[in-house]
Amino acid sequence: MAEPQSDDGTSGTSWRKAKRAVTAAEAAAAAPCGACKFLRRKCVSGCIFAPYFSTDQGAARFAAVHKVFGASNVSKLLLRIPVNHRQDAVVTISYEAQARLSDPVYGCVSTILALQQQVHRMSSC
């Protein structure tokens, strides 16, 4: 059976594929970033978190950041940093947050102390 033609003359399958692609793109565009998804708020254009917290996996990562630093504090911090350095800032903030949740007393400072001890041991060899 011949493939049904759409109004513009393209085949039905191709048209449906294209339509699905557009719909998916629209959904992705409308989907909130991971931070806004976690905060259950509308993700506006120009959202400070959107480039760094994806819709899929960003919410879990943002949860740790939010719990340790707070969304407002991180937002203010990012706004004070040049755009080209914000990705690094988010990576280090996420790292610190995860470390603080894993070790509430020492956080990532435990890594600093361990490395300092390692350097000390290596120096005395």
Place this chain on the structure above:
Amino acid sequence: MAEPQSDDGTSGTSWRKAKRAVTAAEAAAAAPCGACKFLRRKCVSGCIFAPYFSTDQGAARFAAVHKVFGASNVSKLLLRIPVNHRQDAVVTISYEAQARLSDPVYGCVSTILALQQQVHRMSSC
């Protein structure tokens, strides 16, 4: 001239000294801790911050902690930690906060990266 006697028979000078000491102690007891002083709130008995942020110098230290982590987040964090570990937690949180204010992009993670490089260099010698 003989030193005037107070009603209880002690000398006037000693009595005034004792009164000043009591007044100073009362003032110290009534003074808010550094955190409550910074937050301009009444420092209640059992304040979670009071043992770790002194009236005199604690306010400046708390300012950094508040700016980076937020008073509420730190309060919740401390409440989840056994009392005998809270001093260490405050020290590491203050350290992280100061580092983040000094280096907004990397915070204390810059120290971890530097130490890792140092260990790597020492290992390859």
